[in-house]
Amino acid sequence: MPGDEVEKYFRALELGPRASLREIHNSYLRLKKLYSAESIVLAPLGEEFSEKDKKEVLRQIEEAYAKLLAFKKEDPAATEKHSGLVRPPGDSISDSAARGGEAGPKVPFLRTAREKAEVDLERISDELKLRIEVLKNLEEERFNLLPEETYLRGHLKAYALIVGLDPDAVIGEYLRRYQAWKNAESPDSR
């Protein structure tokens, strides 16, 4: 992607050109929320900032977010080293997941993806402010030790962004396995 285009997308998310993935993600969520609802910040402009304008802003935010995620993936040198966004070409969740197997993973797919991306746990812990044990439980799929689903989704999303995977796919895949475990678990616990 040409430099000025990248800059444009960073600007759309109101970030400097060296923003981390986490900042990109946070800014995206904040702006999406801001332009999706009425607020005392938008109300005073009334029709001067119409629904159409808001839609256009939202479109630009979505575009910028998608482009910047892709940009960070394809050009790891452009990101800070510590976010370790290296994703080998041709890799995908389903590949890793398939390797992990359906019936309880021998090699859990999150860890596989992370190792391929050459990111160590400390870095993720540092970036996400999550304890290493929490991350290990997440990777090793120790479902009984995981937080409740809302938090779990958040952790997975952030984790996915750092190792360069599609967050929705990761959440979908992970929760499918989590759910399967839960269903298998509940008759025993009664």
Add this chain to the structure above:
Amino acid sequence: MPHTSKPREGEIWAVGGGKGGTGKTFVASSIGTYLARKGRQVVLVDMDIGGANLHSFFGLGRPRKSLTGFFETGASLPDLLLQTDLDNLSLISGDIDSIASDKIKFTQKLKLFRQIMRLNVQNVVIDLGAGTHHNTIDTFLIADKMIVVLAPEVIAIENMYHFVKNALFRRVKNTLKEYGFKEIVEHVWDRRQSYGIKNLREFIEYLKTSFSYLGTILDHELAGFKIYLVLNMVRNAQDILLGASVRSVLMKYLGISIEYPGYIENNDAVWKSVRERKPFMLNYLLTGCAKQIEVLTENLLKGREVEIPGGI
């Protein structure tokens, strides 16, 4: 060259924002106090003509000299400086007859601006009055740093947008005039209704599309038009985030640059001392605001933005 050619080292900061009661005088005097305590030479100028009370923030009684001297007897600004109790900090009072403000002549105004620019100090901090009178806006526009003070409530936000739009409109108009496009600007503005132009943004868009050669000037002008946003009377984290939201809306709506250097918490002790016209500055170090004022002013000096708790 349009609007800035100041052979001086000091910086002029103007504190405005439209609505009364958002704490402009408090912010201006606090910033001035911090800068002076830091060892910088500072002059505070009270341009809240007719509603001037900056002097009372420093425990000074009705000032014996003020801008009246400038407007009526032709005194020059250095002769009108009042020393405060703080080293390095003096002020020029705007305590003049309120009727006089409408009688200020254009030439007097320019002379005043010239003299403000020539004050031989590191920082001039101008406290502007409420409203969007063209004299207030013009004073705002001479500043190197244009600061708006906002309280977290809808009327203050609305007035601030109005204030910023007014300032931008005047800047755009003046710049295009300086480039020799006075006729075009006036022509379009006078016929704005028949052209279906309902607001400033549409006006700018119209100019850009109809007169392509104005596009570069206008883009440059918009990008260079920077407002520093200070949120006052903040009560919680949500209020703090409001600053970031206002920043976003102004950038996206008007295409101008906004920085959010800081916020100040709502503090009852401050408001009590302001209401009672007590010299707040004597209590400066006692208030919980001192740290936030430091952060805010340092960020203004260094061109940085405030860190928002929890990140944005």
